[in-house]
Amino acid sequence: EIVLTQSPDTLSLSPGERATLSCRASKSDTGYYLAWYQQKTGQAPRLLIYATSSRATGIPDRFTGRASGTDFTLTITRLEPEDFAVYYCQQYATSPYTFGQGTKLEI
Amino acid sequence: EVQLVESGGGLVKPGGSLRLSCAASGFTFSDYTMNWVRQAPGKGLEWVSSISRTSADIYYADSVKGRFTISRDNSKNSLYLQMNSLRVEDTAVFYCATGHGSYHYFNFWGQGSLVTVSS
Numbered sequence: 001e002i003v004l005t006q007s008p009d010t011l012s013l014s015p016g017e018r019a020t021l022s023c024r025a026s027k028s029d030t031g032y033y034l035a036w037y038q039q040k041t042g043q044a045p046r047l048l049i050y051a052t053s054s055r056a057t058g059i060p061d062r063f064t065g066r067a068s069g070t071d072f073t074l075t076i077t078r079l080e081p082e083d084f085a086v087y088y089c090q091q092y093a094t095s096p097y098t099f100g101q102g103t104k105l106e107i
Numbered sequence: 108e109v110q111l112v113e114s115g116g117g118l119v120k121p122g123g124s125l126r127l128s129c130a131a132s133g134f135t136f137s138d139y140t141m142n143w144v145r146q147a148p149g150k151g152l153e154w155v156s157s158i159s160r161t162s163a164d165i166y167y168a169d170s171v172k173g174r175f176t177i178s179r180d181n182s183k184n185s186l187y188l189q190m191n192s193l194r195v196e197d198t199a200v201f202y203c204a205t206g207h208g209s210y211h212y213f214n215f216w217g218q219g220s221l222v223t224v225s226s
Binding site for chain 1: 153
């Protein structure tokens with residue numbers, strides 16, 4: 001099983017700032033098969049990024065994903081008020097399709 | 108517009124059974140891998156099960172293997188999750204979600220159905 005560890009657990013920033021969220025995979029088998037989701041309170045998750053760096057339909061270009069080996073990063077430039085939420089990474093390289101524990105982005 | 112609507116959740120006693128349904132519309136259901144993902148109250152996301160377009164390939168998380176059964180009916184644009192031998196730790200909101208082609212990332216999500224297992 002591929003374990004994903006996200007850091008930090010909580011990130012406190014202000015609108016207009018830059019956020020950097022990390023996700024470390026326990027195995028290199030992950031390849032580029034990594035996705036990022038945003039979840040707001042009381043809502044279903046929303047796909048942001050797939051294949052490490054491809055933005056899903058309708059996702060603004062202030063969301064960027066990249067990888068360095070088994071370390072994956074989601075960067076949000078110029079935070080908007082609606083960006084404050086919980087973010088999850090997920091690997092889909094191999095079953096079980098595991099999620100990270102989440103990073104809460106708060107004001 | 109893609110729509111996924113889950114139903115069938117509710118309160119059930121430990122050891123009981125429940126069947127979740129997910130009605131799909133707005134896309135060609137038979138073209139998509141389908142999935143169930145759950146979220147315990149106040150916790151993170153957990154993938155539960157996936158089923159390929161023709162039902163030929165089915166996968167389960169170890170936590171539900173042998174107790175849950177995923178199925179689909181492409182003629183009815185519907186996805187199902189039969190849950191038996193339910194445990195308190197199965198309490199969660201269950202989401203159905205589309206895959207993308209044969210890839211198991213989750214493109215579109217339903218609003219979720221709450222399953223509560225309690226005596």
